[in-house]
Amino acid sequence: MRSYRIGQIVPSSNVTMETEIPALLRAREAILPERFTFHSSRMRMKHVTKEELVKMDADSDRCALELSDARVDVMGYACLVAIMSMGHGYHRASGDRLHGVTVQNGAAAPVVTSAGALIEGIKAIGAKRVAVVTPYMKPLTEMVVDYIRNEAIDVGDYRALEISDNLAVAAHDPLNLPAIVAGMKTDDVDAVVLSACVQMPSLPAISLVEAQARKPVISAAVATTWSMLRHLGLQTRVPGGGTLLSGAY
Template identity: 70%
Template sequence: MTKNYRIGQIVPSSNTTMETEIPAMLRLREQVRPERFTFHSARMRMKHVNKDELAAMDAQSDRCALELSDARVDVLGYACLVAIMAMGRGYHRQSESRLRAATESNLGAAPVVTSAGALVDALRVIGARRIALVAPYMVPLTKMVVDYIEHEGFEVVDWRALEIPDNLEVGRHDPRELPGIVAGMNTDGVDAIVLSACVQMPSLAAIAQVEAATGKPVVTAAVATTFAMLGALGLEQVVPGAGALLSGAYSTVREGGLR
């Protein structure tokens, strides 16, 4: 019997990528596994990627969690990495706990994944210690992201800030430019490449090319979020064509290991 899952996402109002890349990956998974997925979103207002707008946006996340729990989603993803990281070191743990409590208060308890927590957890899963990172943010916000990740125990050997302040423009960034950006970075001795430290910057189409060119596993915020969502659902974390993390080699759930 095919089982259906409802995927809930809390997204910035200007985000146009998580509602394309997450479904794209799970549709690919549907070609090789029996589970099926539907997608449901709630939005937080944000247009410009700066610390003040991010903080104001994060304050709306509890409302979004309640709204999604009305739909009785099976897992809830907070789809804005930098909003979490800009709130201070380790904040993803506080956010995940608070938002899950919001769903429980509405009698619609669901596991909560943040893209920030998913990324650092994914790096641990693949055994990475030294990484290179690409982000679309302005330099000050990118430094916050680097500090957040390093506080979690990783060394960011090299990073690039693409300095795109408007979130809609981040969503329009051409993923075909990413391999060239990575080619100009110091990736010698790194264990993994974070190709997009942002769920809004499209990257899925470039993952295979960058892995082939560098010989390194490539992780993105969207891929890490998908990995974490599947794990929270008790489903094997495998998606064809989405890079090493979702190849099945790192799955923490065996095939058939449903909740």
């Protein structure tokens, strides 16, 4: 029985990724032999604004260095909008740069960005067009939609919940999400992105919305967990993780 160290680079006000990713991997532990421990380093950010996101991203190298000191087996950059706010395709540049930090520290570790994981997860399930829910203000939501479209994924209907305070995002009740999705046009999409944000909780609603919409449902946290497992070479089957974490992808 091997134990893997999961590292996360998180905004200082993020309290969700350190709950949802462990919850998913603990659920996996109930059916598969591998075990996981969780380790974080924080970048300062309180409000989800372009200015704070840019400043925060500049601190990610320090976090990668700190986590590589702990010899983590995989590292996740747990802020989707920070990556997407830096320009088209930035998840690739960020991941390569942060991986380079771990190599230079003599503790090479694969680096997953939640932004890149979401793009890869959507493509893995074969979705060409998605509906998207975000907690962001409208300008940031439109930027996220544009980023996704630039990756050759069409976006149909989308919702911006317009919550700017990051702790308020974490406090949003995930059981509100089924009603939000019910009010969206989803008949013309292949999948629903229930939370294009690693701070907005959605895990309790994944299976509910899959049953309601009769579509695959993924979130940034689910996609990040899936990508981490793939980089570790482990089976991607997690109870409660929806279609992407069914083990088929």
